[in-house]
């Protein structure tokens with residue numbers, strides 16, 4: 001994985017020193033809150049309902065065991081012993097104290113981590129397919145380009161005051177596990193005519209108040225031009241984006257109002273001017289960064305691992321987990337392992353300091369000391385020998401991380417909601433917990449099959465509810481929590497925006513409503529048909545009838 | 552006018568606090584001053600502004616409350632959660648900790 005060079009380290013260290021000074025001046029009263037607020041936000045520090053919240057960047061969700069141990073240390077030393085993994089593959093701490101945040105950031109810097117640009121109208125953490133470099137279906141490793149984008153977009157002087165926040169996602173596989181179509185810019189690595197590798201570039205995707213699926217503005221961009229092309233997009237946005245209206249400031253609105261073709265033309269015009277101006281990296285520089293992501297030295301193993309097969313045959317619990325939580329690896333004899341952060345009744349995406357420490361140790365033993373965070377708020381070990389899977393499963397079971405529910409109804413994406421978030425209308429975590437308990441029976445979950453519930457506590461949609469097969473949005477009705485249900489969304493390569501099914505449900509009724517939706521699906525599905533496909537085939541009426549028919 | 556009290560977050564740790572009758576801050580809503588008129592509300596905001604300037608708290612504002620015998624609670628869910636803390640167990644459920 002990427003290691004900081006002296007420039008990265010100096011930049012991060014200097015930022016800690018600057019912020020320490022800013023915090024001291026705030027505490028002494030030299031800085032007022034309006035003066036301090038933009039400074040703390042530039043360092044990922046929010047004020048939430050009960051306390052400050054610090055968001056730490058995990059670039060494209062990838063970290064070493066040493067870094068995860070530091071995240072555990074921070075949870076223990078500066079917080080209340082846990083952290084929350086987010087849909088931007090980051091981690092949030094809910095209880096840091098302002099005077100201690102500079103020390104916290106200094107500790108982070110020791111392991112090459114920071115909280116820069118995790119807030120504010122800047123580039124946010126570039127996210128990527130969590131299976132980067134190892135997925136069997138991958139064309140090329142998205143992490144190389146994510147790292148290049150990270151370096152380009154960190155404190156980029158021209159783009160430090162964008163109209164609004166800006167999010168980029170990269171996938172190297174046609175199976176989209178990074179929700180690229182719901183990003184300001186989505187980058188899909190593709191194979192062009194004649195086998196040349198390049199990028200399909202999409203813009204203007206996003207969730208929130210006005211959800212849009214991103215539009216392709218270039219089918220094929222030769223690899224060497226990525227940065228100049230991104231720069232051209234950002235220049236058009238920086239110039240024309242609606243700074244006058246917060247709700248219209250994202251690039252999705254600009255693309256929508258300008259029209260995709262016209263927007264593409266503006267980008268191409270801008271690009272023509274800067275394409276040869278030296279923005280793009282040299283082949284040598286790309287090669288230098290690529291070297292950090294060189295495939296590890298794997299053992300030469302058979303694709304068919306008899307021991308693994310025998311263990312599956314002998315142990316039904318292990319077999320169930322292996323069938324759900326593993327993904328195909330490009331290297332014979334290896335597997336990608338998903339660690340579920342959605343135990344029965346647990347807050348989705350939370351991990352305790354003790355769990356983090358244990359995961360770090362297990363990563364050292366079983367997966368080359370490396371851990372990834374998924375935008376679906378789980379963790380991944382990317383390099384596990386199939387022969388080791390049973391032992392790893394046993395160890396992970398001891399820390400409640402083997403719930404066999406990847407992609408199933410209890411693998412809910414869920415934002416912090418009104419339990420923590422200052423902007424929330426309603427709580428989301430308790431609803432996720434109740435859904436998790438209601439459908440805890442593994443036979444039931446597996447019988448229902450792939451069903452992605454995504455839940456947000458307000459229209460900002462951090463929990464991607466528009467992209468949920470079932471989406472749940474918390475709304476406020478005269479101080480009471482209500483929940484609007486959408487059906488038919490997808491964050492994958494078949495991206496779509498869920499449609500509101502009808503009036504919102506009370507807190508007491510929402511889980512029953514989800515169960516009703518599931519029952520309609522089970523009754524109507526054809527053989528092997530996923531929830532999403534049934535939903536698309538039969539439309540909203542059968543669901544509406546059962547949900548509201550009696551009224 | 553509804554019964555009100557004044558709340559803010561403490562500068563150092565962001566903790567939820569309530570303005571007391573004698574111009575101090577308390578973690579408990581039951582210590583918060585009862586505000587029954589616009590004038591009392593303005594007065595509370597004036598005190599809070601002085602505390603802002605003294606860098607004790609951030610973002611003070613008035614909230615509606617319901618006062619029963621001996622105890623008070625905020626009228627809406629958001630303020631109820633602010634006054635009591637998250638409604639969920641921290642990190643992971645107790646049985647898995």
Ligand code: SF4
Pocket residue numbers: 415416417418421422423424425456457458459460461462463
């Ligand atoms: S969706 Fe709303 S409630 Fe949830 S974390 Fe985002 S801003 Fe907060």
